[in-house]
Amino acid sequence: MAKFDYYSVVQCKNSGNIIEVLCPGKDADVSQLNVIEAKTSGEGEPKHKPIITRVDDGYNVKVGEVEHPMDEDHYIAVIELIADGQIHKQYLKPGDKPEATFKIPEADDVVAREFCTIHGLWQS
CATH class of the missing domain: 2.60.40.730 (SOR catalytic domain)
Known part of the structure; x- marks a missing residue:
């Protein structure tokens, strides 16, 4: 199961939509979400x-x-x-x-x- 905190940015695996999580629910089903990690260096x-x-x-x-x-x-x-x-x-x-x-x-x-x-x- 994916883990995210307040203000995480996630992407729906099905639609590709990018979503900002302001307040994650205690028992939220996040199986269809990927947490997007912020880059700080690298290509680009x-x-x-x-x-x-x-x-x-x-x-x-x-x-x-x-x-x-x-x-x-x-x-x-x-x-x-x-x-x-x-x-x-x-x-x-x-x-x-x-x-x-x-x-x-x-x-x-x-x-x-x-x-x-x-x-x-x-x-x-």
Whole structure:
């Protein structure tokens, strides 16, 4: 049986749909779900790994050292910033710039994730 925690990203084995689990049920049947592990390195890293920069009134998250394409069939669908356990999201669509600015107070623990429609989930 698959195991997931709060805020896991999973894929349905039947439909291929990508789903974010906000609060897993105690006895949930997860046999048709695959947990998607976030990549932090490897092939595609220059265009996928989120880069976090502290700005005056929050954080900027840019996807990759090399700008990621934002085409109709290959784009960054969402950027998340997890700051001291609080999740902040920016949904993107084809044609958008692959970055987001989150106006939040400075945090002690900051992590960013992004989901590419072709190459999956990446984390800073």
